[in-house]
Amino acid sequence: MPRAVLWDLDGTLVDSAEFHWLSWRDTMAAEGVSLTYRQFLDTFGQKNDRILPGWLGPGAGADRIRRVGDAKEAEYRRLASVHGLTALPGASSWVRRLHAQGWQQAIASSAPGENVGVMLRALALDGMFEAIVSAEDVTRGKPDPQVFLAAAERLGVPRDRCIVVEDAAVGVQAARSAGMRCIGVSRAVVLDADIAVSSLLELPSDAFDRLVAAD
Numbered sequence: 001m002p003r004a005v006l007w008d009l010d011g012t013l014v015d016s017a018e019f020h021w022l023s024w025r026d027t028m029a030a031e032g033v034s035l036t037y038r039q040f041l042d043t044f045g046q047k048n049d050r051i052l053p054g055w056l057g058p059g060a061g062a063d064r065i066r067r068v069g070d071a072k073e074a075e076y077r078r079l080a081s082v083h084g085l086t087a088l089p090g091a092s093s094w095v096r097r098l099h100a101q102g103w104q105q106a107i108a109s110s111a112p113g114e115n116v117g118v119m120l121r122a123l124a125l126d127g128m129f130e131a132i133v134s135a136e137d138v139t140r141g142k143p144d145p146q147v148f149l150a151a152a153e154r155l156g157v158p159r160d161r162c163i164v165v166e167d168a169a170v171g172v173q174a175a176r177s178a179g180m181r182c183i184g185v186s187r188a189v190v191l192d193a194d195i196a197v198s199s200l201l202e203l204p205s206d207a208f209d210r211l212v213a214a215d
Contacts, residue, residue, distance in 0.1 A: 001161060002155070002156065002157045002158075002161060003103055003104070003162075003163075003208075003212050004103060004105065004106065004151075004152065004155050004157040004161060004162045004163070005098055005103055005104075005105050005106075005164075005165060005208060006105075006106050006107075006108045006148050006151045006163070006164045006175075006180070007095070007105065007106070007107055007108065007129075007165050008045070008108060008109060008166045008167060008171050009107055009109040009111055009119060010044070010045065010109065010110075010111055010119075010167075011044065011045065011168065012088070012091070012166060012167040012185055013087060013088060013091040013095070013119075013123070013125070014086070014087055014088060014091070014119050014122075014123060015085070015086045015087070016076075016080070016085060016119065017044065019076055019079040019080055019083070019085075020040070020044065020076060021037065022079060023072050023073075023075035023076040023079060024040055024072055025040070027068060027072040027075055028055060028068075030071075031056065031068060033056065035055065039055070044168060045110055045142060045167070045168035045170055045171055046110060046141050046142060046170060047110045047135050047138075047141030047142075048065070048068075048069035048072070048135070049065055049066075049069065049141070050141045052065045052068055052069060053065065056068065073112050073114070073115060076115065077114065077115060077118050080115075080118055080119070080122065081118070084122060085119055085122040085123060087123050087125075088199070088200065089199050089200060090199060090200030090201040090202075090203070091123075091200055092123060092124075092125060094200050094203070095125055095128050096128065099128050103208065104130050104131075104155045105128060105129045106131035106132065106133065106151040106152075106154065106155055107120070107129055107131075107133065107134070107151075108133050108147045108148050108151040108164070109133070109134050109135070109147070110134075110135055110141050110142060110147070111134055111135060112134060112135045112136065113132070113134040113135070113136050116134050130155055131154035131155050133147050133150045133151045133154065137150055138150060142168070142171050142174040143170040143171075143173035143174045143177065144174060144177070145174045145175070145177040145179075147174065148162070148164055148174055148175055149178050152178075152180075159178055159180050160179060160180070161212060162178075162180045162181075163180065163181050163182070163208055163211050163212060164181070164182040164183070165182070165183045165185060165200075166182060166183070166184055166185070166191070166193070167184070167185050167186050167191075168186075168191075169189070169191060169192070172184050172191050172192055172193045175193075181194045181211045181212070181214065182194055183195045183196075183197070183203070183207065183208075183211070184196040184197070185197055185198070185199065185200055186198065187199070194211055194214075195207055195211065
């Protein structure tokens, strides 16, 4: 039977929060909006078209939302290219281990596809995934399950044979709505996932096997 792991990217595989914060802060400042770190944290992991109407106000049109979002992502990629990215502890080893064990793997991210490519190349993981689903591939962001359902469909793996790995509450909610088991990884909060850890290094060696066997 096929089996798959669907990975969120930002905050799950790569430590990218600081670059996202700086790029959002500076981009919004250019729009005359003073962004707080709490506002940033409360929206981390969501699509830009879900985030920006709340920050720019109800009068912001689609063109402005797209322009500001594109500017932020360009600044994020600049920061990532200049300073480099670091895989979170245990991330690379788990991806490579699962690949060697025959698991299919996909990225299921709210990030634009161009960002996903930059991050995977920086981590030398770009050959480890059979599918990538990014912001351009879905019309509804997390907590809607669309991104995970699309990833499972591209892999050709039934949803009950897919394990999601997420670092945000909206992502865990999306996994549950998709009918998939979930591993939650967060240093900040205990996520309401089937397995919750503060680091991928804490996962037992049979964690993924146990979850897929539970069905």
